[in-house]
Amino acid sequence: MQALTAEQREFAERAEAVAAEFADDAYTWEGDVPWENLRRLAEADLYCPSISEEYGGQGRSDVAAMLLTQAVGRECPDTGWFTYMQGMVGPRAIDLFGSEAVKEEYLPAVTAGESFVSIAISEPDAGSDVGSMSTEVTEEGGELVCNGEKTWVGGVPFGDAAVTWVRFPEGLGSVVIPYDDPGVEIEEVYTNMAGYAQTHFTIDDVVIPESHVLTRGKEAFKEQLVSLNWERLGSSVLTVAWAEAALEQALAYASDREQFDRSLDEFQGIEWRLAEMYRNVETAASLVYMSAAGAQGHDPAPPRLQTSTAKLHCSQMVEEVASEAVQIVGARAYQRGHPLEYLYRFARSRRIAAGTDEMQLNTIARALKEDGVPPVSAR
Structure with a gap:
């Protein structure tokens, strides 16, 4: 394995020490969220390490997020999954591409171990073929309006929003959609082999503020x-x-x-x-x-x-x-x-x-x- 720097090694050792605290309750979660473990990581300045410091992360490289995921996942598979999903997937996209307003709205709660942001890509008729996505954002009366549906989305029952891949008139892009918007309707909830819920939801005339647009244009x-x-x-x-x-x-x-x-x-x-x-x-x-x-x-x-x-x-x-x-x-x-x-x-x-x-x-x-x-x- 590639040699770690002294800083990375110190971070990994701290992560391993805290992760050892999760061993007693490991393999018992069965779809429940290990919130106390996530908060413990946040208190130890370990959670979401590659998220920017001003939003509660440590501003480290994504390698640090990998080291954390490995240390934690070895002790508790559930907590490892959460460190990966929140450190390197949905919230990371907000940190990389989002406006100051959307970062302030979602990232501090995530990095504190109090919130979850999903990623929504798949649709009933478009899985790996993202070019066939039909969820679209159109401009109507000076507003951006989203319509469509997403499926196999993780974390919806305990999450606050989803980084959602969509189609703009000029091509693919992504936006942040809160689950409590009245235009978001839960259609079905499935339980996967690992015991976690995956959700199919529809998006009906959801207005997307400009601040919630992450990427737009080729x-x-x-x-x-x-x-x-x-x-x-x-x-x-x-x-x-x-x-x-x-x-x-x-x-x-x-x-x-x-x-x-x-x-x-x-x-x-x-x-x-x-x-x-x-x-x-x-x-x-x-x-x-x-x-x-x-x-x-x-x-x-x-x-x-x-x-x-x-x-x-x-x-x-x-x-x-x-x-x-x-x-x-x-x-x-x-x-x-x-x-x-x-x-x-x-x-x-x-x-x-x-x-x-x-x-x-x-x-x-x-x-x-x-x-x-x-x-x-x-x-």
Whole structure:
């Protein structure tokens, strides 16, 4: 893994110390929000580290947000997901592209661990194909008016607003839509494998203040697309954290469990499985941090080839490692409520969320065809 600076190492150590406090309640949340954990991180000046200082963050690089997500996610998968979502996805878009007014409205509550801002991209007829989105913002009587619908949106039941991708007359863009607007109607709420709600809502004649427009126009939206590379790395490091947790549990069980008068970890078949699991985790971590090496904040952004490669590898890796951990522990781990069963349900989401495997393959192939294989010096 890429060597950390002294400052990054100190931050990671502080994050690990606080994250250890979350272990007792880990694997018990089942869709509830670990608000007390988020507030504890905020009190320790750890939460949302890459958000600007004037809005309650620490103004650090996105690498710090990755380090926090890894430290926390290894102890508590739920709290890790929240640190990723609020540190590197919706609120980060507001911090990067928003007006002073919209930043002041939403970011202080988020960074205090008191609020949640979602991201709404998918529609019933447009998932990975964002170019087919039909949710639109039009100008009517001197106002910007939004109509459409979004689905598979996380965090709506406990959130305040969504960074919503839309279509303007001149092309794609994004706006912030509060859930308490009378034009926002919840149509359906689904519960995913990890126990969290995902929501389908409609947007009917919602007036968008100019201050709530994040990106509009080809160049502005292109910047938002580039910022997704950080989201992919955030998702990737979250999978590393979950895989580390699965490996730790499998290793502990194998050393304690005896069969045929010896512990499981004395059987070469188990030893090799554990070794392969570690190889996969360490390879994934190296890919993630090498992709982020040298990047500070949003400029420069990590390249699409490396970030898509990391996202693809890590999403598949965590499912494999979690599955192997379940296999080593056996029937106990297959029971609802066991930490490894819990982790496996979380792990499966990553091959869909933040860009499916298939979309990452498309991006990798397109980058190779356009730019060729990058030299060592460019990686």
